[in-house]
Every structure is written in structure tokens, then in C-alpha cells.
Amino acid sequence: MLLVYCPYCDVERAETEFACRGEAHIARPADPTQVSDEDWVNYLYMRTNTKGVYAERWRHIHGCGRFFNAVRDTVSDRFLKFYKAGETMPDLEAIAKEAGK
């Protein structure tokens, strides 16, 4: 049971309060009518599934209800960064480097 930090509540809570909602920064195309089937399948299903430092979405579903993002090392399950939804994607390589990965 991971320990997850909610950037809105400013507390760490047990994972059971949260729902993980997959890879972060996969935006729904702004104008779906203009995108190809390939683009659409990329949005729907294609995931980097990174072994290593990875940005993912969490929702504090049994807390404040907010979505936010986390950077986690998927090998050790260590969280390296938490940030609010809408903030730009951090430099994962830099984070990995700093974490000594």
C-alpha cells in the first residue's frame, strides 16, 4: 500500500484513498474530427508503460476528489514528484538523474 501525497490536501495518505488513472499527459485531441485512426488509437490505448521514471495520474477519490500527477520509478515504486493537474510535464530524465537512476 503506497503512501501518496496529495498536492491539494497537502498530506500523505494511504493508497487506498486514491485511484490511479494511468499515464499522465495524454491529452484528448482538441478536435477529434481532425485526427486519424492512428492518432486516436494512440490517445485511447498506446502507452509508454515505462520501466523506470514515469508520470502518471492519480485521483484523491476518497479525499478531495482532485486529479493530480505523480512521477514514480516503476521499478522501486518510489515517488519522485507530485504536481497538480494542468501543470506542465516535468523533465523526467532530469528527475531520474537526480534520483540516481
Add this chain to the structure above:
Amino acid sequence: MKRYSFLELAKNAFSAHQNWGRQWRAPEPKAEYDVVIVGAGGHGLATAYYLAKEHGVHSVAVIEKGWLGGGNTGRNTTIVRSNYLWEESAGLYNHAIGLWQGLSQELNYNVMYSARGVMMLAHTVHDVQVAQRHIHANRLAGVQNEWLTPEQAKEYCPPLNIEKNIRYPVMGAALQRVGGTARHDAVAWGYARGADALGVDIIQNCAVTGIRRGQNGAVEGVETAKGFIKAKKVGVVAAGHTSTIMDMAGVRMPLESFPLQALVSEPVKPAFPCVVMSNTIHAYISQSDKGELVIGAGTDQFISYSQAGGIHISNHTIDAICELFPHFRRMRMLRNWGGIVDVTPDRSPILSKTPVQGLYVNCGWGTGGFKATPGSGHVFAHTIAKDEPHKINAPFTIDRFRTGRLIDEAAAAAVAH
């Protein structure tokens, strides 16, 4: 290959078992093979075996980062069944059942396939509808599966609690009698020994670090910890690590890798005659030949390569087991472990050519790949040898996610009204 038999065993007893040969070699990789298989799990080894056995392709290397059979093959709950909903799936898994039935003899290695019966419980009206749909579909497809009333279910599995006053009473069950269990390690070892005897090189402790593609985009070989190995055909059978390997060839996959836990109890005398599964309350249980209760838990909610999951997942599995089998509450967990399962959006595997010439992929088995091992290896070998899918795996493409022709086994568990 020296054949195994009771006689051979007795003979060797006289020489104090000093003269048994190696079950497989530990070769150094050659510079080139016709086919390189990435991943020496059950599926990869079976693929190599059938490439050599059925397609005459003997120049095959199976490259394994760790030790053979050390991934999900050696970490699963060993359930074998084929009562899947869609005819595509049932065809694939039933093909495997056919091979399971003669596998010990085929490989001359006792894989202990035991048709103990797999019973899938229904706890709600919706479950009953879903189970009935499976049974009808299976009957048409020629897959054995039958309906049991709660009383019949209890007769088949006496420890089962069919009291009406439990939280989710058992309303019946779908029973596949040819389903059961097999010995997971023996499957990997049997295929390894069989493939090795047919000339396949199994190269362990050798990580693949890259996939080399030529000017025309086609595969030229793999970079490994032991140097470059040339091959015009590369089959990736890397389970949870498929995304990472495919990324080396620049192919994005519709996969996510989740931790999946399983656990066993301390060994006890025979107490459980079959396999029982409950998708609704998340319980999967059987008893091993050794006497351990083998219990499958669920996946964690986040992707991870840690091979470890949270305790709340075990808690939720064990509470379900204790509801269904309340006298197991005093039993004790001996060992708990985790695997990394690669899951596709429709919960069905991918057994397919890829956009890259010469690159083939076999993945996405999620939480249930063990049961398919022989069938998967068999049709994947065909796909690689012929450069076109066997008709059984033809529907299991990557492209189905783009076009929308999903084989959605998860849909069977669609939300209730």
C-alpha cells in the same frame, strides 16, 4: 535426448543418480540464427520447441535476461481452462487444452496436467447470465463447460460454503471438467529440454539491449549483453517487459504492466479437490500436489515492475477465500509473491506480426497466460515460420485496437444495471 521413464529412474537408482545428463545445455550464442526468441518463459520456449519440431527451423536462439521460466511462468497459480466467451479466445485456449492433454508424453516430461475441473462461481443474477452465455457459446464452439446448481457445486467441491446467509451467496457455477492445473516449472523445463534436444540454443543471463533494424526497416538482429546476434526474424515473448523490448524497435504497444500477486498456504493433507474461481469477489484457489493451497490475488492499480504488490490486495483476496471456505481461516500464508502482467485494453493477447518486417510479438496475456502456453507457442511458431498467422491467432492482431475489432473478454464482466 535420453528418455525419461520409471525404468530409467530405477536404473539410475543403482548408480546413485550419478549418470543423469543435463536437461539442457548452457551454450554461448552463435553469431547468427534464423530466429531469435526474446524471453525464455513458457511461451517463448514453446515457440522455439514448435519452430524446431513442426517447422524444421532448428537455428533458433532463446535469449533470456534471467533464468528460464523465472518470470510469470514460475509465478502463476497454474490454472488451465479454455471456457472463454468469444469464439476467437475459446479457439485459442481450446487449442492449448488439446495440447495439454498429451503434453507430458509429447515432451517426455511430466508436466502434471491434472484435469481437476475449474469451477467459476456466480454470485449475482448478472453473474448467472454471464456464466450461461459462456456455456452456450462454449457448447457451440465445442468447448466443454457446464452449469452446476449450488448443491451440485458443493458436491463437486465439498469445502464450498453455499449457505444463503453469506454476503454474496453462491447462485451456481460454470464447471469445465477438462480444466485444472499443471506444474508450472515442469512446463518451462519440459519445453526447454525438448527444444534444446532439437538444437535450440537457450541463452540465459543475457539481456537484450537493442533490436537492430536495417535500411528498409526490417529486423536484422538483436543487441545483447553477449554481443550482437544476427537474425532476420525476432519473436518478442517478454510478458511484462514487452513494451520495453518493443520500444527498442520503435514500436509502441497498447500494454500496461501491473503487479499481480499470488500466495500459498502451508502444505496440508488433501482438502480441496478442484480449482474454484470467483471473478465477482476476487478469489482463485486450488491445492497443489504438495498440499499448499494456491491462491491468486488481484492486480494493483498502478503499473510496476517491482514484482511486489500491496497488502490490501492480499487482504481482499483472503477475505473472499475465507467467506467461501470459512474453515480455511485458520490456515496460514506461507509465501506471497508477485509477477508483472502485461494487460491489453480488451484483456485478450496479441499474437501477431508487427509493423516491422521480421518482428513478431506474443504478449498481453494479462493474468491468465499460463493456460495458453502450449497453444500460444504452437501458433506463434507458425506465425514466425510462415510469416503469417495461423488461423487461430489471426484475430489477435495489434491493429484490432485501431480498427475497433476488440476481443473483449472484460466485456463479459460488464457493469450490471
Add this chain to the structure above:
Amino acid sequence: MSDLLANDLITPDAGEAPLLAQADVSILKAVPVTRLSYRGREGSLKAAGKAFGVALPVQPLSNSTAPKRAALWMGPDEWTLLAPEEELNAVFEAIEKGLGDTPHALVDVSHRSLAVIVSGAKAEWLLNTGIFIDLSLEAFPVGTVTRTIFHKAPVMLWRTGPDTFVVESWVSFMDYVSGLLVQVGQELAAA
């Protein structure tokens, strides 16, 4: 007893027998109250607080109270507003009027939840049998309010005194929540 923060708002229902009454912990059903869910952006908060009668707290997990009013921070754009049961319409209309055209959402959820008051020296212990939050006074001071999970049920937890907590859940979960609290609380009566 619900002390300090909410003693004029969340009070034991005199018509109901205690669910658990032991030396070191008691569980009492609370009287019905008006509960409103207020949603809005930062710019709306001042007016909303003014209309409601107490400012909407912006500090995460905090509360602000005034006589017969409590505003509980639920999220960065969500507050639960509490008032006596009979003031529902008055409060609702006052806020709607106070906000005017400012975008916001006000929804009556008075009937959605039930509350119990868990108090006593062992209250913290009892809640920790099902809630994975550090409930020590340093980590969870009086006035802290949060949603969380109690075993398998979502709940709202509000510390109204050093030894007093209000535990709210959606109505259909309350049998589970209070039932488990009572069952586990029996242990304290054991020899």
C-alpha cells in the same frame, strides 16, 4: 459528547439509544442537520462565506465555525456547509442570493449522509482500527476534517475535540460503519 467546535450543531440525537457506551469510548447518533455542498472558484468564496455566515476556509482539511454554522474544506473548490436542519431553505436562498451571477454550484445533500459522534479516550484507537490516518493530535489537530476510507466504506472524519470525532458516511454505508465500530469496540469490554 461533541465538544468545542460543533456543540450547537452536531449533537447527539436524544431520541436514539447510544450505539456503544463504554467507559473509554461511546458512539452516539447525531441529529439531522442541513448539509450543503458548495462548489466554486476562489473569487466566489468571500461572497459565499458572507452569505452563509462564516468564512469558507482555504486551508486544506480545515474548518471554520460560528454559532450554528460550520464550513468544512473538502477540496480546493468544494466545501460542506453545515447549519441546523430547519434553516435549509434560508441558508440555501441566502447563498444563492449572495452569489448572484457568480458561477458556483450549491446542492442540498442534507439527506445524503448520517453522522455518529465517536468520543472518549479510546476514540482515536477505535477509528484507527479501520482508518489509515495518523490521528494523533499533532498530526490531526482539533478542527481537521477529511474524507477517507473506513475499512471498505468511504467516510468523512471531523475532529471536533481532542477525544471527539464526527464520522459521517452516506446513509447506506452507515450500517456498515457504525456496525463495525460497535463490534470492534466490544473488545474494550473484554477482560
Add this chain to the structure above:
Amino acid sequence: MSQPFRTEKGGRIDRAEQLTFTFDGEEMQGHKGDTLASALLANGVHLVGRSFKYHRPRGIISAGSEEPNALVGVYRNGDQTPNLRATQVELYQGLEAISQNRFPSLGFDIGAVNDLMSPLFPAGFYYKTFMWPKSFWDRVYEPIIRAAAGLGKPPKNPDHDVYGNIYVHCDVLVAGSGPSGLAAALAAAETGAKVILCDEQAEFGGSLLSETSASIDGKDPCDWVAETIAKLMTMDNVTLLPRTTAFGYFAHNFVALAERVTEHLSNPDPKLPRERLWQVRAKEVVIAAGAIERPMVFPENDRPGILMAESGRTYLNRYGVKVGHKVLVTTACDTAWQAAFDLKDHGVEVVAIADMRETPPANLISIAEARGIRVEAGCVVTGTLGRKRVKGALLGKLMTSGKVASGGQVACDAILMSGGWTPTVSLYSQSRGKVVWDADKGAYVPGKSVQNERSTGASKGLYGLQATLEDGYAAGEEAAKAATGKSAKITYSVATGGEAGAGGTLGALPHDRNAARVKAFVDYQNDVTAKDVKLAVREGMQSIEHIKRYTTTGMATDQGRLSNMNALQIASGALERPVTDVGLTTFRLPFTPTTFGLFAGVSRGDFFDPVRNTPSHDWVVANGGVYEDVGQWKRTWYFPKDGEDMHAAVARECKTARESVGLFDASTLGKIEVVGPDAAEFLERMYTNPWKKLAPGRCRYGLLLNDAGFIVDDGVIGRLAEDRFHVTTTTGGAPSVFATMEDYLQTEWPDLDVWITSTTEQFAVAAVQGPKAREVIAPFIEGVDLSAEAFPHMSVVEATFCGVPCRLFRISFTGELGFEINVPRRHGKMMWETLAKEIEKHNGTVYGTETMHVLRAEKGYIIVGQDTDGTVTPQDAGMSWAIGKKKLDFVGKRGLERPDLVAENRKQFVGLLTKDPKVKLEEGAQITVAENPATGTPAEGHVTSSYYSPALDRNIALAIVKNGHALEGKTLYVPMPNGSIPVEVTGPVFYDKEGARLNV
């Protein structure tokens, strides 16, 4: 005299309190403070069990949780718990224990024939045989293997004990209470940090409890322990947990502890939990798990009476029990000598100390000589005599050539052995730390910390009392500082004596016997011998994981704690590769076997999962309604009257609802209030339908897709005001629809000024359906003109019901005139009872979900999740009308345009009528073109819903069928085991196709 092996005095048992217990029915005595093992030994009982494979007689070998042999069943309340370690079972008055894995008795076990046949059963033998004849595996061979396998018998009856749970946070968790653990706890506690100290044993103190030859601050170590514990008990910031095993170290410094609360009590209060799960989030962890002594792998090293040397010392000093009268001590290290000295000092004859080292330390030799103990240096045991109890040992002299010369035979009734010490790195390893090989110590020790933990004392390979104490204090200080930033001035206690010993050995020992014929055990419980490990290597197993799996070494209930290092060394020798190249198997949780009930905790019976009821509950129960489970909700399935079965009840309910009126509890449907200036825009984007032009006071059916284009939910949505909608969802879909809406709202369209609030439980909902629905509700509704003109189908209004505010919808899921009344939930009971009484006046009926399903099926309305299954598009469902044609986007729109979603031959939603109206199709039945399809014929579709329709007095069905819309009027077949059923494809609406009954 009873307890012939009890010492005269000494030990920590309470000699004044005598306890009676039985083992295999034989009554014996022991004392408070004994374990079952120490009490058995006091009575001279060594033989306590049989091994797994060869059924060899086995005795108690250790004094701790690593015990592989002495597994017993303990009876309580008429049922037994199997596989308990006698070394961990605390004695209580009346304890009943039995031995395991033997038939008919422990002394005479038929399974022991396996031992004679053992040449046929080397490691992995079963992979090589039992393949012919093919059918014999599951029918003959496997049942025999299974019957022979397993240890104890499983419990027979449901367990009525309760199990507790507690979540805690602390600054410093100290696992283990030996010298380093106690020092760490004390040091951390002095800083004011919140400390938890746990130990798997009943008493704190670890090795100090059996240490009689050292002192701390000039005191007896036991007194120092008592003082330290007394001090810790006075501190509010310290939680002391004896009988508590730290069994799992998870990610993010989450550690799970198992506390055995009542198992040691003779008559526990049933209110107390049997065990309690402590789920601890520790800022810092100190692992003080100690080390365990390693067996020596010599031939016949498994006879009852052969124990670990330090365990022998523990039995003596802590429990006042002599392991024998004539004891041989065999060792490769210094520490075992002290066992010999202590035994001698208690008057036990020590026949010899056989140390395999050429030159054991001179000081030890002189102490031994002073006590008159024979010392054999460069000497190993090469075999033992006896069967159910060791009677003697063969000694061998190690020669410089590496060979062994016979060293004669000694008679003894017990052998104490010590191959040296193995640090307990299990918890460290579970924390995902990587152990490193320490060549000097001949052991794997913890490497870099991955989580916030540190090992201290023997668990990191540090020995010697003074050194471990010092290290413990430092670890505690460091942990507290890291957790809280605080430190305190701490006075370290100082120890004398208990020095670290040198020496140790790994792997199989040399001997002069026929290596092919003797058994030297590596893994006792699983009967894995040195030969087996070598065989595995010979057969090509190179990884330690393969060797482990092939031989099963390390897979017994002690998880290899005794065997791993020896197996590794043997494998390393056979492979001719250094130990570090062979690898080490992973230590997995739990540290020791852990009760299922502990994990399940309070989740049982009605608390297995919340039971969610609606306000009609009491009335339904009083009126005999039958429930079905829909998710966590209890929904009334049907209301049988006067002995009706389900079919009759449903037929009556359907008929009555169509002819007069029916009342249905729709409270479980999900409800979401969508509020804000952009509410319509938001719904426009979420649902397929258009919403912007829907006038306040009107409703519309909404269809929700996922972005892949498939139907996931539906419901009626009413517009209450310009900026306020009342959305309904399916019962099961409510949480996911809400979550999906939040997802799009927060992450895709955060600019929209709209908020959603779940109101599922704010309202109780009664559906009144049928021609007399208006008459039924009219008396209670105020302020609304209910006429068809003023309040037509698909309207919504805020009104009052019996004076209570309500939201009144005129909607229908039955095809009849219908209303749904939403009142605030606390008034739901009143509403339900009022209406239930009122419909009686109109000869109406209450009805449940089954009737609801029939009525809607007669009208061809879909049930999401039954008629759709996640692969159905709106077009497939014949609901293209629900798609806003002018909309540029909505969730699922782009997905719907994908090639296979617009392809020919999609399965489409249709009605089916059996040619024989009396024949009812089975739901889930498959549909084919051919009357008698060959096996393997792909199905054209399947029956999604099938009911007897009272209104039509015939059976009807809904289905999805390939190209179904084009097949209307055609005949298809539903092949069943007893023959094919011909069916005609129809439209899905069977009743009142014009919808006339809706608009009255």
C-alpha cells in the same frame, strides 16, 4: 518423576505453576513459561514429527520460529490448527497437541517405507515418470502423491474467532528485542520519538534471556532486560508488542505485524481477537532480527535428539531443560563451546566437543579442559546412530589431504551442532534491499538501504554483546534523528562477556562414508539432501532459483532460513563457481507463516462488503420481498405472495402494473446534480444527445459512450433550471460515471464553469407505473397540474409529496404512464409506505427488478450491461436517434468512426420470437443460421434477455445478431442440447409499438 530432563533450578519458567498438557493423547506436565517444545523436551520427548517426503522421524531442532521439524497440530474448541511450531506454542493448562504426517502413529508410520524406497525418489523424480499410461496421472499417481504430501490436516470447522486490525503511524519501528533491538528502542524513545518495539517471542530480550555468562552494567542480562522494559513501559511514546512478528516489509516503509493476542491463553475472552494485524507506517525502521545458527550437513544429521547448539543452551538457561543426559557438541565455531560449558555446569555429561577446526581457540580449550570435557579438534561427525532418537555418533578426523579418517564412535543421547551463524536478512530483503556477500563472515549481509531502514546487531552480521548493544543504541539514535530531527543524550549500558565467536562452515561436510548412499540433510522438512542439490546441478540447473525449485530446498515452512546458505554452498561447489555467481533466492513475505484470518480481519459476513439498503428496506422485509445483489446494493427482486414462486409472482406483478398500477423502488439508480452556467455544454460533450435546447422542466434519455465508441451507461436527465440538471445513471454504473465525468471535467475541460455532485443518496425514489399511476400519486402531490397536457411525458417539476419537497419526473421504463418521485431520503420510508398503501386501493402491486426487466423488455428498452456488453455502439443498439447529429464532438464520437465500428456485419439489437410461443429461450443462448450447426460454427449473436411476457402471453427475447436489423422476419436458430429452436427476428419493441400508452 515427571519431567526427567528438567534442571534443578534456573531458567525463566515459573516452577510454582505446573501445567498439564497432552501430546498425541499422552498427558504430561510442564510449567508456565514453557513452550510446547521445552515442555516436551523436559519430558524427554524428542520425536515429534515425520518429514515431508521420506517420513523420517524428526525431533525438535531449534528453539525459535525457524523450526522446520517440530510442527504440530493444536486442538482448541474441538478443531485443530495444523503446522504450528512447537517452539512457538506457549504452554497453557490443558493444551492438546498432536503430531502430524504420520499414519497410523508417530512411532509406527507406514509412510516411512518411502525412506527405504528413497533411491527411487531423488530430487525431481516425479518429472521423469508417472507418464504412462496417460490416464493414470490424475486417477492413480497424483492421488497417491497428494495423500502422501501435505503436513498437518486442515481445520474441519469454520473458524469463529475474530481477528483485529489497527493502523498506526510511528517514528521508529524496532523489529526484534535482543540486545541491539532493546538498545535501539531505548535510544529512540529517549528522544521523544514515537516508538514501536515488537518481538515474535512472548518475552522481550531475545538472546539475552538465555545468556548466563555475561553481564550488562554489572547486572545479570535478564535483569537488565527487565529494567529496560520497565523503563520503556513508563514512556507514553512507546508501544511494546510482544508475540508480534514483523512479517512483511512493503513499499514506502509500510510494515505489517502479526500480534498473537489470545493463542497463549487457556480460556481467552471471546471478545478479544485471536490475532491482530498491525499495519504500520514507520518513518524509520530498525531491523534487529538477530541471526540464526546454521545446521551442519553431515550424514544422518536429522535424527531426533540433534539440535542446534545455541538452542540447546536456550532450553537449558531459559527453560531449565536439558536436551539429554549425554551430549555431543559438534561445531565449526566458538559459540557452541559455551553450550557445552553451560550443560556441563548443570551436571550434564558432555561426551566431547568435536570442533572441525584444526586449532580451536586455546582459551576455549583450556576452559573445556578445566571442566574435564574431551575436546576433539579437526573432527567432524560422519554419521549418527539410532532411529527415533539419536544413540551415538561416528566421528571422523579431517586430514590435511581433505579426506576423513574414521575417528571412532561415541554414545550419546543428544547432539548439539553449530555451523556458525546466518544473519536474518529477510525483512531487509523484503524492503527490496540487495544483500551483499561478506566473505569474512561467510554470510550475506544487508547492503545499501533502499527504504528508510537500518539493520543492527546480528542481523547485519555483527556479533558480541558489547558490540551489538552499542550498535543498537546508535541505530536507535540515528533512526530517531532521521524521523524527527531530534536527539537526546543517552548513556549506553556496557556489557562484559558474551564475546563474538569466530569460525563457521558452509555446505556439506566431508566424511568417509559412501556418498551415494548416505543422506546428509540440507532442508529438513522437505527432505532435501546434499546429493539432491548436486543432482540438480548435474542435470543443468545453474541458477539457485532452478536448484531451489527442482529440489524444493528452501521451500518448506521455514522458507529456507536454516537451509539456504548450506544449499548455496553445495551448489556453488558443484558448479565450481563462487557463491555470489550462483545467486540467492529472494526472501518473500511473510517472515513466518501468517494466519489467513489475520489478513481477512473484520471482512466477514455482512461486513465482508457493505450492504447498501434503501429506505423501503423494513417494509420489504416485512412484506416478504426477495432481494438480489446488485453491486453492494440489495434490490428487491420480486414480491412473492401466498406461496407464489418467482415466475408466478413476476407474472402477476407485470400484469397488474400494465392493467392497473405498480410501485417500484428506484432509489439505487445513480443521481448526479450537474450545476453551473456551463452545465448544458458539459452534458453536450459527455452524452451523445443534444442538451442545449432542452427546456427547463423537460427530460431526455441520455446515452453515454466511452471514447472508444461503445455504450457504457444510460439514464434520464432532467433540466431543473438553466444551470441545473438532474442526471440519472444505472445502479452499477453510478460511481464510474461520476468518476468519468470528474475526469473529463478536471483534466480535459477545466475551463468549464460547472460542478457535479452525487445525489444518489440524497433522494429516495419511487417509480409509480401503470394506467392508474396518476390517480395513485395525485392525492399526495401538491402544486402541480398532473394532466397529460400540463405535465406530459418526459417532464420534471419540483413539487411536494405529503408536504415534503420532491422532484417529480414523468418518465417511464415500462411503457406505461409513469412517474418517478424523488424525496429527500429521510422521507423515503414515509413515501414508500404511503404509496404502497395507496396502490392497494387501486388493486396495484409493488414490483421488483425482475418485473421491471420484463416490462422494459416488452418495450425493447435496453439494459446496459445485459443487452450491451461493452462492444455495442448506439447504431448497433438501434439508437442512432440518440446521437446529436449536429454535434461536432462528444465522448465516443471519434471512436464511432473507426473502421470496424462502421463495418458491415456488426451485431445489432433485435427482438426474437420463438416459433412456438411457449418456448422460452435461455439468456446467453447462441444464435445461428443453420438449424444444426457443426461444432465450431461461429455464432451470429446471442440472446441477451428472455422472458415470459404476461402482456403478450408468450415468450419474448432480445438479442444481438449479426446484421440483425436487416434480418427482420427471417428465421434463425438457437441450438440447444436437446435440439434447435427456430426463432423469428423482429424489431425489439413487442408491446404498444406506437407508444400510445405513454401519452395518456
